[in-house]
Amino acid sequence: MKNKIIFIINPIAGKSQGKLVESKIQQVFADKNIDFSTVLTENAGHAITLAKQAILLNPTIIVACGGDGTINEVAQTLVGTDIALGIIPIGSGNGLAANLKIPKNIDLAIAGILNHSKTKIDVGKINENYFFSNMGLGIDAAVIDNYSQTKKRNFLGYVTASTKAMLQFKPKKFKIEIDQNDAFDDAYYFVFCSNSNEAGYGISFSPNAKLNDGKLDFLVVKKLNVLQQLQFSACVLGKCIEKMNRAKVIQINNVKFKTDEPKTVAQVDGEAVIFEKNSIEVSIVPNALNIIVPN
Numbered sequence: 216m217k218n219k220i221i222f223i224i225n226p227i228a229g230k231s232q233g234k235l236v237e238s239k240i241q242q243v244f245a246d247k248n249i250d251f252s253t254v255l256t257e258n259a260g261h262a263i264t265l266a267k268q269a270i271l272l273n274p275t276i277i278v279a280c281g282g283d284g285t286i287n288e289v290a291q292t293l294v295g296t297d298i299a300l301g302i303i304p305i306g307s308g309n310g311l312a313a314n315l316k317i318p319k320n321i322d323l324a325i326a327g328i329l330n331h332s333k334t335k336i337d338v339g340k341i342n343e344n345y346f347f348s349n350m351g352l353g354i355d356a357a358v359i360d361n362y363s364q365t366k367k368r369n370f371l372g373y374v375t376a377s378t379k380a381m382l383q384f385k386p387k388k389f390k391i392e393i394d395q396n397d398a399f400d401d402a403y404y405f406v407f408c409s410n411s412n413e414a415g416y417g418i419s420f421s422p423n424a425k426l427n428d429g430k431l432d433f434l435v436v437k438k439l440n441v442l443q444q445l446q447f448s449a450c451v452l453g454k455c456i457e458k459m460n461r462a463k464v465i466q467i468n469n470v471k472f473k474t475d476e477p478k479t480v481a482q483v484d485g486e487a488v489i490f491e492k493n494s495i496e497v498s499i500v501p502n503a504l505n506i507i508v509p510n
């Protein structure tokens with residue numbers, strides 16, 4: 216079947232290279248006898264609308280050009296369809312693209328859209344929505360919440376947001392049910408479910424996670440004092456959190472979080488999301504997304 220490719224480009228992702236990417240795509244694809252088109256997002260959430268409109272045109276591939284937030288919006292609409300997701304990673308963190316070994320170099324990433332293989336990956340589900348990389352309810356959610364309020368969409372922005380979160384964060388109380396069994400009931404510093412093995416910038420909280428193992432890697436860390444928080448940061452950098460005795464790492468199918476708080480701030484694929492329910496359910500949907508990766 217002849218490919219028809221639609222590129223959805225976030226112009227403000229990462230270093231705001233969206234327009235440059237659009238012109239490079241047009242240069243590369245113009246003489247390739249491939250049916251393609253490009254469209255730029257205009258605001259947060261717009262990629263969902265654009266992807267729904269794109270699906271009506273019967274493409275074979277929709278390419279998300281942006282970071283994990285843009286990928287999340289585009290891929291939401293593709294779960295369970297035959298249309299494959301492509302990625303040109305021009306975000307700041309680019310965790311999912313790193314796991315899929317999609318190059319950050321724009322020219323190489325575009326070349327990988329032309330010369331690709333198809334595969335399937337698992338998809339995470341949080342209440343009614345999907346995630347593709349990871350979600351969290353602890354300090355990471357506080358970091359992302361701070362980051363969403365900063366204008367610096369780069370590593371320095373994350374460092375500033377992390378420092379502020381470390382100074383202000385109060386552990387969150389959850390009753391946690393795993394695979395239909397009561398498992399934990401405590402106050403937590405870190406609560407994280409991951410489909411992918413990278414969270415962005417080469418940082419990993421779940422180095423053993425696999426995108427196609429039909430499982431989520433679940434990590435909880437009980438509340439920590441200041442020294443233990445420093446140990447946690449060192450363990451994140453050393454990719455060995457599971458060695459901390461206040462941490463538990465388990466592979467799971469689903470998890471339910473119950474809280475007495477009226478609102479819970481979560482991070483979902485690196486974007487802050489507020490849940491106004493006292494129950495949050497997270498599960499894995501195996502092989503639910505077609506994806507293309509460079510050959």
Ligand SMILES: Nc1ncnc2c1ncn2[C@@H]1O[C@H](COP(=O)(O)OP(=O)(O)OP(=O)(O)O)[C@@H](O)[C@H]1O
Nearest residue numbers: 228229257259260281282283284285306307308309
């Ligand atoms: N034109 C736009 N103006 C403002 N925000 C936009 C626009 N288009 C998309 N967005 C929003 O920008 C946010 C950030 O996008 P994205 O996650 O792709 O980049 P990033 O945060 O730089 O990368 P990463 O998530 O990999 O760190 C998303 O929430 C998306 O909805």
